[in-house]
Amino acid sequence: MSKYDVVMGAVITKPRTSLENKTGSWRTRRPVVDVEKCVNCLLCWIYCPDSAIMRLEDHIAINYDYCKGCGICAEECPRKAITMVEEG
Amino acid sequence: MGRRIGLMGDEAVAYAVKQCDVGLVSAYPITPQTIMVERISEYVANGEIDTEFVCVESEHSALSVCVGASLSGLRVFTATASQGLALMHEVLYAASGLRCPIVMAVANRALSAPLNIHCDHSDMMGSRDCGWVQVFAENVQEAYDWVIQAFKIAEHPDVQLPTVVNLDGFTLTHCMEDVEVLEDEDVKKFLPPRKPIYWVDPKQPMTFGAWAMPNYYYKFKLQQQEAIMRSLKVVKEVGEEFGKLTGRRYDTLYGYGLEDAEVAVLSMGSTSGTIRYTARRLRESDGLKVGALKLWLFRPFPEEDLVSTLEKVKVLIVLDRALSPGAVFGPLGSDIASLMVKHGLDFKLLNYTYGLGGDEVTPEMAEKLFKLGLKVAEGAKPPSLTGYVREVV
Numbered sequence: 001m002s003k004y005d006v007v008m009g010a011v012i013t014k015p016r017t018s019l020e021n022k023t024g025s026w027r028t029r030r031p032v033v034d035v036e037k038c039v040n041c042l043l044c045w046i047y048c049p050d051s052a053i054m055r056l057e058d059h060i061a062i063n064y065d066y067c068k069g070c071g072i073c074a075e076e077c078p079r080k081a082i083t084m085v086e087e088g
Numbered sequence: 089m090g091r092r093i094g095l096m097g098d099e100a101v102a103y104a105v106k107q108c109d110v111g112l113v114s115a116y117p118i119t120p121q122t123i124m125v126e127r128i129s130e131y132v133a134n135g136e137i138d139t140e141f142v143c144v145e146s147e148h149s150a151l152s153v154c155v156g157a158s159l160s161g162l163r164v165f166t167a168t169a170s171q172g173l174a175l176m177h178e179v180l181y182a183a184s185g186l187r188c189p190i191v192m193a194v195a196n197r198a199l200s201a202p203l204n205i206h207c208d209h210s211d212m213m214g215s216r217d218c219g220w221v222q223v224f225a226e227n228v229q230e231a232y233d234w235v236i237q238a239f240k241i242a243e244h245p246d247v248q249l250p251t252v253v254n255l256d257g258f259t260l261t262h263c264m265e266d267v268e269v270l271e272d273e274d275v276k277k278f279l280p281p282r283k284p285i286y287w288v289d290p291k292q293p294m295t296f297g298a299w300a301m302p303n304y305y306y307k308f309k310l311q312q313q314e315a316i317m318r319s320l321k322v323v324k325e326v327g328e329e330f331g332k333l334t335g336r337r338y339d340t341l342y343g344y345g346l347e348d349a350e351v352a353v354l355s356m357g358s359t360s361g362t363i364r365y366t367a368r369r370l371r372e373s374d375g376l377k378v379g380a381l382k383l384w385l386f387r388p389f390p391e392e393d394l395v396s397t398l399e400k401v402k403v404l405i406v407l408d409r410a411l412s413p414g415a416v417f418g419p420l421g422s423d424i425a426s427l428m429v430k431h432g433l434d435f436k437l438l439n440y441t442y443g444l445g446g447d448e449v450t451p452e453m454a455e456k457l458f459k460l461g462l463k464v465a466e467g468a469k470p471p472s473l474t475g476y477v478r479e480v481v
Contacts, residue, residue: 003311004308004310004311006304006311008311009248009286010186010298010308011286011295011296012294013294014294015294017295
């Protein structure tokens, strides 16, 4: 009926499609964690708007599949353990 | 056959809504639409209808509530006018983009400033490109009839788009007419329950209102364009079915005297009655070859029907009830000019604005317009191709 191969009204008809759609590809700068400096205070985990901070045993790590590179974590880190690095 | 009762335009709209088994109404009262909201809330309070009525603090919220409710699969109605429609503006696009078959009545009213509560079409014309199917009623009967048809058009599987029924503020909303209403059973048969295609359901989670990147956005918008173009056929089918039921057949437009008219006046809304009355008088008493053309369906623009209807016309006077400041023609005039170019039509086009803020066109003014048109048909130069009716004739 439609010439266009899209779902009416831009409906996403199944859940969890974010697992296929890795929004980390939008990133132009990536946060890099210095695990020696990180004290696992989790401020970055609280602030991250994309829930892209992963909690490990002794320090955090970045989920690059979903981190859009906004840099809030680097800005908020009291230990300056996160540095923003140009992608590419 | 239905019963005849006295109803004002607002009441007639509310009465139609009452019969359409609407799941939810959310609306914010604004003159001259207020009585619609009052009557519907009375029906709800009296337990006459099983409709959820959601009070909100603004028109922006009213339509937002309607979008959510429509996405949940309900049949939804709202109504507004003037500033209210302007405040809804951004949500109008969300409703059509999300393919919510909401029906809205707009009691057409001028926009401030200066403050004015009377009729013109600048509210709807300001939101002309919102992607809703747009019809204009000439009288109270038509307002009632169009609301019932609007649900059927909007909810048609080929359309799935919101639809707005325009009725002139005060001239229709507050004037009582002898209206033939359908029996509830007949409306039920004509308008079966809505069958949503996608709806919010926790058992079957879906995402509504997601964003689209540049490589997809245009596809959704063009798909929406396909749907509104398909609604042309649906409007005609629904109008025919409604005609079989009531004896009042609807279409995209209604012409009078156009089989041999040299001069025709094109209008929308209540003024169409004044124009047709005048055309009939001039034809019957003076034998003048004049005709009247009322446009019921403004969006989608019924190109083919207009082209075939205007085949023999030498002069077409298009009346716009909204000012498009700084533009070449008014909104309707521009559409007709585009139609002429696209379809190679050959008649003289005069496009006059009228009726701003309730400044009605009288039968005397309509007569002068026809006579001006006849002179132009004979080769005279019109005082101007554009302008304000009161200043032109």
